[in-house]
Amino acid sequence: MGKPIRCFMKRTRKENLIRRLFCLFSLFSIVFLLGIVIVLFKEGLPIFKVISFGKFFFGKFWYPVYEPPDFGILPLLLGSLWVTAGALIIAVPLGVASAVYISEVAHPKIKGFIKPAIELLAGVPSVVYGFFGMVVVAPLVQEFFGLPVGLNALTAAILLGVMAIPTITSISEDAISSVPKSFKEASYALGANRWETTVKVTVPSAAGGISTAIILGMGRAIGETMTVLMVAGGAAVIPRSFFQPVRTMTATIAAEMGETVVGSEHFHALFAIALVLFALTLSLNIGADVLTQKFRKRLR
Amino acid sequence: MDIRKTKEFIGFGVLKLAAVIVLLALFTILYFVAVRGIKVINWEFLTQMPRSGMTAGGILPAILGTFYLTICAICFALPLGVAAAIYLTEYAKQGRLVRIIRIGINNLAGVPSVVFGLFGLAVFVKFCGFGISILSGGLTLGILILPTIIRASEEALMVVPRSFREASLALGATKWQTISKVVLPNAVSGMLTGSILGIGRAAGETAPILFTAVTFYSVRLPRSVFSEVQALPYHIYALMTEGTHPEAQIPIAYGAALVLVSLVLGIDLIAIIIRNRFRRRKKW
Amino acid sequence: MVIEIQNSKFKIKNEKEEKIEKDIRISIRDLNIWYANTRAVKDVSLDIEKNKVTAIIGPSGCGKSTLIRAVNRMNDIIPGVKVKGEILLDGENIYDEDVDVVTIRRMVGMVFQRSNPFPKSIFENVAYGLKINGFLRKKEIAERIEQSLKDAALWDEVKDRLGDSALDLSGGQQQRLCIARALAVEPEVVLFDEPCSALDPVATARIEELIQELKEKYTIVIVTHNMQQAARISDFCAFLMLGELIEFDKTDKIFTTPSKKVTEDYITGRFG
Numbered sequence: 051m052g053k054p055i056r057c058f059m060k061r062t063r064k065e066n067l068i069r070r071l072f073c074l075f076s077l078f079s080i081v082f083l084l085g086i087v088i089v090l091f092k093e094g095l096p097i098f099k100v101i102s103f104g105k106f107f108f109g110k111f112w113y114p115v116y117e118p119p120d121f122g123i124l125p126l127l128l129g130s131l132w133v134t135a136g137a138l139i140i141a142v143p144l145g146v147a148s149a150v151y152i153s154e155v156a157h158p159k160i161k162g163f164i165k166p167a168i169e170l171l172a173g174v175p176s177v178v179y180g181f182f183g184m185v186v187v188a189p190l191v192q193e194f195f196g197l198p199v200g201l202n203a204l205t206a207a208i209l210l211g212v213m214a215i216p217t218i219t220s221i222s223e224d225a226i227s228s229v230p231k232s233f234k235e236a237s238y239a240l241g242a243n244r245w246e247t248t249v250k251v252t253v254p255s256a257a258g259g260i261s262t263a264i265i266l267g268m269g270r271a272i273g274e275t276m277t278v279l280m281v282a283g284g285a286a287v288i289p290r291s292f293f294q295p296v297r298t299m300t301a302t303i304a305a306e307m308g309e310t311v312v313g314s315e316h317f318h319a320l321f322a323i324a325l326v327l328f329a330l331t332l333s334l335n336i337g338a339d340v341l342t343q344k345f346r347k348r349l350r
Numbered sequence: 351m352d353i354r355k356t357k358e359f360i361g362f363g364v365l366k367l368a369a370v371i372v373l374l375a376l377f378t379i380l381y382f383v384a385v386r387g388i389k390v391i392n393w394e395f396l397t398q399m400p401r402s403g404m405t406a407g408g409i410l411p412a413i414l415g416t417f418y419l420t421i422c423a424i425c426f427a428l429p430l431g432v433a434a435a436i437y438l439t440e441y442a443k444q445g446r447l448v449r450i451i452r453i454g455i456n457n458l459a460g461v462p463s464v465v466f467g468l469f470g471l472a473v474f475v476k477f478c479g480f481g482i483s484i485l486s487g488g489l490t491l492g493i494l495i496l497p498t499i500i501r502a503s504e505e506a507l508m509v510v511p512r513s514f515r516e517a518s519l520a521l522g523a524t525k526w527q528t529i530s531k532v533v534l535p536n537a538v539s540g541m542l543t544g545s546i547l548g549i550g551r552a553a554g555e556t557a558p559i560l561f562t563a564v565t566f567y568s569v570r571l572p573r574s575v576f577s578e579v580q581a582l583p584y585h586i587y588a589l590m591t592e593g594t595h596p597e598a599q600i601p602i603a604y605g606a607a608l609v610l611v612s613l614v615l616g617i618d619l620i621a622i623i624i625r626n627r628f629r630r631r632k633k634w
Numbered sequence: 635m636v637i638e639i640q641n642s643k644f645k646i647k648n649e650k651e652e653k654i655e656k657d658i659r660i661s662i663r664d665l666n667i668w669y670a671n672t673r674a675v676k677d678v679s680l681d682i683e684k685n686k687v688t689a690i691i692g693p694s695g696c697g698k699s700t701l702i703r704a705v706n707r708m709n710d711i712i713p714g715v716k717v718k719g720e721i722l723l724d725g726e727n728i729y730d731e732d733v734d735v736v737t738i739r740r741m742v743g744m745v746f747q748r749s750n751p752f753p754k755s756i757f758e759n760v761a762y763g764l765k766i767n768g769f770l771r772k773k774e775i776a777e778r779i780e781q782s783l784k785d786a787a788l789w790d791e792v793k794d795r796l797g798d799s800a801l802d803l804s805g806g807q808q809q810r811l812c813i814a815r816a817l818a819v820e821p822e823v824v825l826f827d828e829p830c831s832a833l834d835p836v837a838t839a840r841i842e843e844l845i846q847e848l849k850e851k852y853t854i855v856i857v858t859h860n861m862q863q864a865a866r867i868s869d870f871c872a873f874l875m876l877g878e879l880i881e882f883d884k885t886d887k888i889f890t891t892p893s894k895k896v897t898e899d900y901i902t903g904r905f906g
Contacts, residue, residue: 061524061736068526069441075433076442079500080454082469082493086461089472147368155362156369164369166622171376173547173618175554176463177583178607182379184590185600212375219372245358266460273462275557276587300464300557307468307561312476324468328461335460339453443713513750517812520708521763521819522740531766532752 090328093321097121100315106322112286112297114306114316121319123326125288129203129296130272130327132289133282136207137214137271142264144211145218149260152219153227154248165223172216180280183209188281197293199283204292206282210274214267221266225259225345226252258345262338269334273327275300299323380611387608390601396609400567406598409606411571415484415579416553416613418572419563422488423495423552428545430492431499435541438500439507440529459497463557466494470562485575487563494558495548502544506537539624546621554614556583566592582610657684659823659853660705665719667700667709674700676877677719682823682870687845687854689868689885691861693900697877698857699747702825705855706742707735723823740767743821747828749808751800751815756792759800759811763819778818785851786814787844806837813844817852824848826856830863842867861901865889873897 098106101121109122148168152161187208188200195204229252237247253260283295284305303320310317398408434451442448470490480486510533518528564584572579589603590596660682667675674697682688690698700709707728709715720727728738751759760779769775779796783789788810792803800811809829816824826845830838845854845867858864864871864885871885873892881888881897892898 061734065524065526069437072433072437072441073447075430076437076451078430079434079458079496080451082496083454083458083461085473086465086469089469090465093468093472144368144372147365148372151362151365151369155365164373167373167376169622170615170618171372173550173554173614174376174379175556175583175610175614177554177556177586178379178383178611181586181590181603181607182382185604186378186382212372215372215375243354243358245361246354249361269460273460273464275462275464276583280587280590300462303464303468304557304560307471321468321472324465328465331460331462332457335457339456511750513746513748514752516708516711516746517750517752517815518762518766519711520706520739520744520746521766521815522736523763523766524736527766531762536753 086328090321090325093318094325095318095322097315097318097322100318106319110288112302114310114319119315121315123299123323125286126297126299126302126323127326128288129282129286130298130300132292132296133203133206133210133278133298134268134271136203136292137210138264138268140208140211141214141218141267141271145215145263145267146222146260148215149219149222149226149263150248150253153223154244154252165220168216168219171212172220176213176274176276177280179209179213180277183277183281195293199295201281201283201295202293203282203289203296206278206296206298207292209277209281210271213274213277214271217270218263218267221263222256222260225256225263228259229255258341262341262345265334265338265341269331269338272334273300273331275304279304299327303327380615383604383607383611386601387604390605391608395605406602409582409585409602409609411568412580412582412585412606413609414571415564415581416583416610418484418575418579419487419491419559419581420549420553422484422575423491424545424549426489426492427496427499427548431496431545431548432503432541434496434500435503435507436529436534439504440525440533455497455500458493463494463555464560466490466558467560467562469493470558475562481576482561482563482565482578483576484563484572484579487559487579487581488575490558490562491552491555494555495552498548498551499545502547503537503541506540506544507533509540510536543621543625546617546624550614550617550621553617554583554610556581556587559584582606582613586610658682659684659724660855661720661722661725662701662705663720663722665701665704665717665721667697667704667718668716669700669712670714674877675704678874678877678879680872680879680882682853682855684853685849685851686869687849687856687867688870688872689864690855690857690872690874691859691864691900692874692880694859696874698874699827701874702827702855702857703744705823705825706739706744708739708744710735740819741821742823742825743816743819744825744827745809745812745816745829748832749805749812751803751808751811753799753801755797756800756803756811757796760815760818763815767819779814782814782818783811785817785848786810787840787847788814804837806833806840809833809837809841810844813841817848821852823853823855826854826858828857828859831859838863861889861903873900875900 106121106123108124109120110124111120111122112125113120152164156164183205184201188205191197191202191205192200233251233255234247237251242250278298279301282298282301284297284301285295286297286302289296303323306316307320310320395408396413397410399410401407438448438451467490470486474480474486474489475482514532514536515528518532523531559581563579564581565578566580566588568578568580586603586606589599589606593599658681662678662680665675665678666673678701690702692698703709704717705721709717717729720729723738723741752762757779760782761775764775764778769778780789783792788807791807800808803811830841833841842863845856848854856868868885870883871888872882873880873888875896881892881894888897889901892901
């Protein structure tokens with residue numbers, strides 16, 4: 051009676067094979083990430099045979115094609131941080147305020163329009179931002195502040211700020227709208243109005259998610275290449291004011307990699323910059339991840 | 351009482367103002383690009399080769415190049431991404447391996463695009479010997495959009511109700527039969543819309559193809575995957591920063607920017623519309 | 635003391651004799667099931683007879699769904715579930731390591747709480763199980779589909795629109811379609827996990843009638859929270875509470891003279 055129920059080796063083997071195959075495919079992301087790390091180390095580290103860590107990180111001059119060359123990335127590092135800081139000054143208030151508006155104030159119909167619009171803003175290619183910056187924003191900045199050139203840190207910061215807003219807004223909005231209703235109801239029950247509830251209950255409860263959003267927005271700004279390459283002015287000097295042209299790490303790589311000889315000191319120096327850049331964005335990402343986990347646990 | 355109400359009024363007003371500014375920024379960019387770009391766009395502009403050292407003629411090679419690069423990227427990333435998503439949602443048990451894979455995906459998504467360019471240069475151009483080519487650039491872009499595709503596919507798979515899987519398994523289907531005959535057919539639309547967002551991203555990126563695929567000027571259209579190509583985003587950059595006749599090049603850049611923006615945002619818009627439609631139509 | 639020992643010996647002997655008489659299809663032995671760290675089923679043992687309807691009743695959360703899902707190993711797909719004990723299907727333990735789960739599920743069909751047809755045509759829904767089992771000849775498939783739809787008392791309502799989407803059917807029809815789908819692969823046992831909980835009284839009556847007819851061919855286990863339903867359709871009844879099997883006996887005995895106070899309280903509606 052009954053069918054034999056044991057040992058269908060062929061079928062089990064086939065199923066296991068399929069599972070392993072998919073597992074293999076899912077490992078590719080890690081393979082690529084590791085590949086990036088290996089390439090950056092392999093091509094970046096040789097520069098330290100020529101120059102010490104200290105001189106690389108704290109050298110004030112970046113003259114890669116002089117004889118002898120200078121490979122100090124301090125101006126580039128500061129250029130990146132300078133522009134990113136400027137971008138955040140613009141993007142954080144606007145981005146977070148828009149997120150609060152979308153999730154707490156806006157009528158559902160308006161919300162249904164603003165959210166996709168901001169998603170679209172994220173979709174505009176960075177080279178278009180750079181182009182727009184060159185032909186529209188830079189002349190305005192130049193004229194308004196009476197500057198010799200419009201391509202400077204301020205212009206770059208404005209554009210990067212606009213570019214970081216979608217990231218900040220959409221993640222903050224997720225965080226704010228996932229604040230439990232009961233928190234708000236408790237506040238209303240105590241006689242607080244909507245504004246007081248928003249400021250004193252909702253936004254503080256979403257603080258973890260909002261900080262994650264800001265960190266990721268920061269990562270986006272630091273890693274952005276084409277826009278800063280086109281509008282930041284490109285002077286590799288230590289920035290002293292926002293009205294001065296600056297050059298970021300990303301722009302340096304993009305501008306100079308095409309002209310270097312593969313395997314030269316300059317080539318390795320550019321990979322070393324990429325390594326620094328990668329380390330920076332990686333730690334920002336991990337930081338954001340840790341914050342998200344913490345935030346989740348606390349809400350529970 | 352009155353003060354509190356005034357405060358609320360002002361507070362919400364400020365929030366609204368912020369949202370308006372953000373939207374205004376978006377529409378200003380689109381407006382400028384559209385109004386100035388539309389003047390140079392005509393049939394000839396879209397279908398002709400560039401002439402007289404990039405100061406006249408069309409942008410056909412750049413449009414085609416972007417098209418080829420994007421196709422190449424999606425052909426590479428879509429199977430990989432879908433397979434990874436299937437493993438993560440259908441097969442994997444929560445554990446250390448899955449955690450590591452997720453960390454990999456999250457961090458890959460955060461790597462600056464120019465770093466992908468360097469990776470492509472070192473691995474595809476030099477190590478694999480593909481040279482500066484559609485293949486090198488396409489593969490680099492493929493890796494760049496892989497996280498987007500994995501996430502979109504995972505989301506699409508997770509929307510398929512568990513009851514479908516249970517029904518299939520209870521009928522004596524194997525896991526793979528269940529996935530291939532029940533889960534995937536119901537997730538395919540979601541996967542595609544998600545992947546379209548990846549396509550949009552691949553079409554608009556410049557930094558990753560800077561040293562892996564593009565050239566400012568080519569006499570011929572590309573013949574094979576090993577040809578170097580022109581691409582729209584790079585074309586815009588080059589027109590703005592190289593060359594000697596900015597007054598003639600800027601209008602062309604406007605035209606190219608409009609084509610690129612309509613392409614990318616058009617693709618995104620289609621994805622968003624399809625997504626919303628599917629969300630509404632699904633009964634389960 | 636002596637008498638007691640004798641008594642129990644006698645009982646064991648008696649049980650064994652009965653077992654030979656009865657035709658037992660499924661035998662659950664000391665079954666324990668854990669969800670993460672909570673034990674949902676505790677030391678349950680019971681025998682399920684061939685061509686009879688066995689009902690599992692009890693208050694919600696008592697582990698009855700978990701128990702029935704153990705019979706075709708559907709719990710395997712839920713992460714964190716641990717099973718200890720044995721379930722013998724025709725004398726073979728389905729939890730043995732070398733047992734093929736897929737074969738078990740082909741032999742033990744299941745109908746779920748909420749009807750879950752695939753978003754395909756009526757025909758394709760019933761054909762699904764056949765196709766994955768390697769039936770390829772169109773004529774044979776069509777015949778089997780007709781037969782299972784007839785067995786599920788759905789044929790007359792859908793025979794002219796087999797190509798329509800299954801999602802266009804009413805709730806009751808959808809559930810009968812799911813029954814037809816399960817019958818098409820010719821299982822030996824059919825498990826019903828609260829099959830009527832989402833249906834109106836008319837549709838429920840049809841399903842109950844159907845289950846009565848099905849026991850001619852199949853062995854049936856049904857989980858229900860509706861005691862009237864259990865009384866109406868089952869031959870045997872198991873009462874479960876907090877994961878423990880309180881009482882298992884012939885249905886009329888459970889509903890007329892239960893041996894335990896708790897069972898009586900539950901059946902008379904004093905809690906639950």
